[in-house]
Amino acid sequence: MAGTIERQEIALQLKGRDFLSLVDYTPEEILYLIDLAIELKRKQKAGEVYQPLKGKTLGMIFEKSSTRTRVSFEVGMYQLGGHALFLSKNDLQLGRGETIWDTGQTMSRYLDGIMIRTYAHRTVVELARGATVPVINGLTDLSHPCQALADYQTILEKKGKLQGLKFTYIGDGNNMMHSLMVGAAKLGLKFTAATPEGYGPSDEVLRISRETAAQTGATIQIYRDPKEAIQGADVVYTDVWASMGFEEEQKEREKAFKDYQVNEQLVQYAKKDYLFMHCLPAHRGEEVTEAVIDGDNSIIFDQAENRLHAQKAIMAAIM
Numbered sequence: 001m002a003g004t005i006e007r008q009e010i011a012l013q014l015k016g017r018d019f020l021s022l023v024d025y026t027p028e029e030i031l032y033l034i035d036l037a038i039e040l041k042r043k044q045k046a047g048e049v050y051q052p053l054k055g056k057t058l059g060m061i062f063e064k065s066s067t068r069t070r071v072s073f074e075v076g077m078y079q080l081g082g083h084a085l086f087l088s089k090n091d092l093q094l095g096r097g098e099t100i101w102d103t104g105q106t107m108s109r110y111l112d113g114i115m116i117r118t119y120a121h122r123t124v125v126e127l128a129r130g131a132t133v134p135v136i137n138g139l140t141d142l143s144h145p146c147q148a149l150a151d152y153q154t155i156l157e158k159k160g161k162l163q164g165l166k167f168t169y170i171g172d173g174n175n176m177m178h179s180l181m182v183g184a185a186k187l188g189l190k191f192t193a194a195t196p197e198g199y200g201p202s203d204e205v206l207r208i209s210r211e212t213a214a215q216t217g218a219t220i221q222i223y224r225d226p227k228e229a230i231q232g233a234d235v236v237y238t239d240v241w242a243s244m245g246f247e248e249e250q251k252e253r254e255k256a257f258k259d260y261q262v263n264e265q266l267v268q269y270a271k272k273d274y275l276f277m278h279c280l281p282a283h284r285g286e287e288v289t290e291a292v293i294d295g296d297n298s299i300i301f302d303q304a305e306n307r308l309h310a311q312k313a314i315m316a317a318i319m
Contacts, residue, residue, distance in 0.1 A: 007032065014317040018128045019136045022145045022182045023208055027216060030186055034153045037306065037313035044079060044309070051081025052316050056112040058084045060138070061092065061127075063118040068280065069138045069146070072307040073115055073315075080312055082112070082319075104130025113319040134318040136311075141175055141243075142202070147279050147303075148179035150310035152187060154303045155235055158275055163188035163217075168233035168270070170194050170226050171260050171287055172253075173201035176239045176279050181205065185212035185220060192221045194229035196256045226260055233270040237277040238262045238287050254286075263289040267297070275299050 010032045022030060043050045058077045062070065070086065077084035092103065104127045107114055114131055116124055117138035128135040137145055156162055167184050169177050173195045181201060184191035191209075195201070200222060209220050223229040230236060241253045241260075267274065276288075276298040284290050293300060 011317065016134060017318045018134055019145060019314050019318060020124055020128060021137065021143050022148060022179055022186060025186070027186045027188070030149070030152070030183070033149060033310070033313045033317060034156060036317060037149070037153045037309040038157065040312045040316065041306070041309040050079075053077065053112070053319055054081035056082040056319060057110070058082060058113045058115060058315065058319070059087055059107050059111040060084055061087050061089070061114065061116040061118070062138075063089045063116075063123075064139060066117055066138070068304055068307050069117055072311055073138070076308050076312040076315060080316055082315075085111075099130075100126040101130035103127065104135070105132070108132040113315065136314060136318075139175065142205075143179045143182075144175045144279070145179050146307065146311055146314065147176065148183045149314070150306040151180065151237075151277060151279070151303055152183055153306045153310050154277070154299060155275065157306075158299060158302070159234065164190065165234040166190045166192065166232055166271075167235045167237065168192045168194075168230045169237045170229065170262050170266075171238045171257065172199050172241055172243065174239060174243050176237075176243075177201050178205045180237065181209045181220060182212070185209040185218045186216060188216045188218045190219045192223060192229040192233070194223045194226040194260065196260060197224065199253075199256060226266055227269055230266060230269045233274055235275045235277060236262060236267060236270050239279055240281070240283055241287050257287070261287060261289065262292055264291050267292055273297070277303055280304055 010029055060073055074084040100123055108131045111133055113134045115136040115138045116127055119141050121140040121142035124137045124140050152162060159165060167189045169180055178201055181191055213220050241257045242250045274297055276292055278300050282288060282293055284293060
């Protein structure tokens, strides 16, 4: 009974909230969203109609292109009974210099929620300040909380727990690493990462993650040597070496990351039943070999599917 009352309290806390970063959410709120995502997935697989957002509209602003983000949000909104509106930068006055604040204020008069996928994190923060409806961060250069939520949902489904698992991230200290690290700190995982010199995570995100970990029993460790980081890992995760917006650094990054490829030799240091994860799109033969990404331990398409269910949970909870 106490559990039901607690869930009802969390549900009330989430109504009308923005979803900009996992930093803003308590461990209990994150677990609530994961549980809701699993429940909405069950309903969808069983063919149960669940439309809490009937008559509501989500505006989706894309300054960065996407496969998974656009399709999963659009389909998710439809399944929840609402409508999603695709808006590229060229479709809006943003492209002609209208301020983010004014855009947020104006769009709030038409919409019930806004999702934005953009470059600078301050753009999302400013949009949320201007908007009077919930704003969802579909990705910025600093964080990718929707993907991280879907990833932790996937791990929970596969492993039956999150707390105490060893999660190893190999590669660039980018937006994906930031959100996964914060999530690990909130949910009590042992997080290790291996990044080349000069390509580590943001000092601020690392500080926040370690402070959070001290309260939850999680651990956060950063290594240079991938073999050290991956030792005994339950989960192994990587991402492209040059994220969107950093393509001009591709050649330079290929040199810096040459020893950070997730390959058959490296994963031998992980547990035999490790899960391999990648947020996609992947460059097979670059950050990961085909044998690993297409192997028996890979769950990349389960992750991709769970973007739909995790984002439905976010929209249903806050909108």
